[in-house]
Amino acid sequence: MQKIVVVGAGQAGASLVAKLRSLGFDGEVTLIGAEPVLPYQRPPLSKAYLLGDMALERLYLRPESFYADNNITLRLGAEVTSIDRAAKTVQLAEGAIDYDALVLTTGSAPRHLPAAIGGALEGVHVVRGLADVDAMGPEFGDGKSVLIVGGGYIGLEAAAVAAKKGLKVTLVEMADRILQRVAAPETSDYFRALHQSHGVEILESVGLTRLTGDTRVSGAELSDGTTLEVDFVIVGVGITPGTDLAEAAGLEIDNGIKTDALGRTSDPAIWAAGDCASFPYRDGRLRLESVPNAIDQAECVAENLLGAEKTYVPQPWFWSDQYDVKLQIAGLNTGYDRIITRAGDKDGAMSFWYYQGDTLLAVDAANDPRAYMVGKRLIDGGKSPAPDLLADPATDLKSLLRA
Template sequence: MRIVIVGAGQAAASMAARLRAKGHDGPITVIGEEAAPPYQRPPLSKAYLLGEMGVDRLVLRAPDWWRDQGITLITGRRVTAIDRAIDRAGGRVVTEAGVHPYDALALTTGARPRRLPAAMGGDLTGTHVIRGLTDIDALAPELRPGRRMVVIGGGYIGLEAAAVARKLGLEVTVIEAAPRILGRVAAPQTAAMIRALHLAHGVTILEGTGISRITGTGRADGVALTDGRVIGADVIVQGIGVLPDTALAEAAGLALDNGIATDAQGRSSDPAIWAAGDCASIPHQGGRLRLESVGGAIDMAECVADAMLGSDRRLDPRPWFWSDQFDAKLQIAGLGQGHDMIRTRPGQGDHGGSVWYFRQGRLIAVDALNDARAYMIGKRLIEAGRSPDPDAVAGVTDLKALLA
């Protein structure tokens, strides 16, 4: 069986490794648009942007590994089309340099950052997004002490960039249109801890504040707010989220629903085409779920590899995430959407604590800032399907007692 994987990120590397580990000895081809081999993305907006981690440490697999595994890795090559078979399994992937026949195709194309439209100045020089290696390589030289940076968007990526810039000596302002930062992804209690952390480090946060445009001629020089103010800037980061990269799938006629719609094994509406990672959405609790995380990409990729080889295993999402900001680590287990009760626990030190999410008395997620013990215990409880009494979470002295 000839397997082609389009997209060369975490999901692709994990899928290729799993296929070989499970005994597939047929051809595997991985095709990536970026010039770099598969690499870690989370450190880009943290250690790599700070200059504390080099490209060599970002790479997921050494060049020798691909050769030793007999996997063809093609980088710097854009896939332009998928020719699906009509009356037989398989088809072919079309690139700028030729075609690659497949019996099974996996799309691991990830996501692309949202940008403000050109009419709002979103394409001016000096404006940046944070997604890939080239984005960070373009941003890093701009982060010089004394300069002014404006971050548009108060999500995790924007806040991580703000923390790095502040550590490097820039004046930083975060502008969030919603009533508070992290409005889509975290409870108010978690947002309050993160807000306090940033304020303590000198970041200015403007919440409930819209922007009308990025100002400047040729190069951005500020951000005009809807209330008439103008915030001067030497560098601007657009941290307004991502969109699943589904252009190839859409052109090929695959079903879409907040990403490439798959079944619980990662199979798309074409039985010969699969999807995993940020570009894919899977069935979950009567709806669909798209996980933008390293853990999600690995789990989905390995499930797809198993299914390609005949396994009937279905994906059982066990989400976990993390975010490093300043010297603090936020660790998240589970998904807090749809919660109807929150319990909090104080942590040790000025910036720390945990937020526990419940739905109908069931523990569904934990956010832990500088509290690894709360994270690990919460994660174990969620994965075991066990729920402590909500009031016990807030009142127990030793969290380990919740496992009893």
């Protein structure tokens, strides 16, 4: 194998090409990205970068010199329009590039509000890429009113930034509670109280009927009949995996680009990793939207491209920063039927432990790094302390690792 082409220059793509070189691969490596900037971190976009606490250069995963020094060809601001699987080429506007192995790290795209309800009006923003955040940055003037649509982590992080910058913030969530899809009611309660303490108005079980305005958004009508005057809107209603290119090429799709346990798609010369890829997990399939997964899965695929035959086994962990609270999550809470709540050592520190029967599945740790680290080690090691023991405030968490 002499030519490896990677389509998608986000966290997964950048991690994969770096791993190939660190493993000693000396063939041609090309990394193609649609955005005209070096591969960069996404999590700080909606937090430190939007707040003005992080310069653009600090977003970059690696300096430009890294790619030159490692003989990695960067094709930035370049969109792949199609894949010819028979010819083993990818088509760009300026011509075709041939490959021996192709890796799709095409990430995901934010869901937009339909144009029919005002989603195309000026002043309606999503949070995904650098261009999105650069476009909304000038909107954050002190005293302005912003409507956040969606009570997931992206919406809550945007609400925290807006509140810290002195804006009047209203957040609407059509589900019964914020974070309903991803967290227990106890975690939702914790973050609802946190945001309300910073002046954010949270409206749950309330949907957006439509946005109003001529060319630019100026108001919103909600499902409970409320009308709001707004200066701008941030939409955080989820993402969809970047499967268009793969689907057009006839690859199998199953909640993302379908791969085997090694990361290979239905075409043995094409692989996938990151947000766009779904892989075998336990008795089903899983697609993870997280930086750690993008890195780990991409590095595993890099090893397998060179013949390692290594099964990808995820060790899921996530995080979210809101105000002065760092939420750290270990494990996957799917199927939980019991929550154990523990107060941490310092004010405001809490952890929420997810059990299915007597099996520990996951932990949400808010400003409680000890709980997070212990929980992660327990989950990674397949250990499940007795729920009653964990619920006892006298139990030393670290002692659970020795049990």
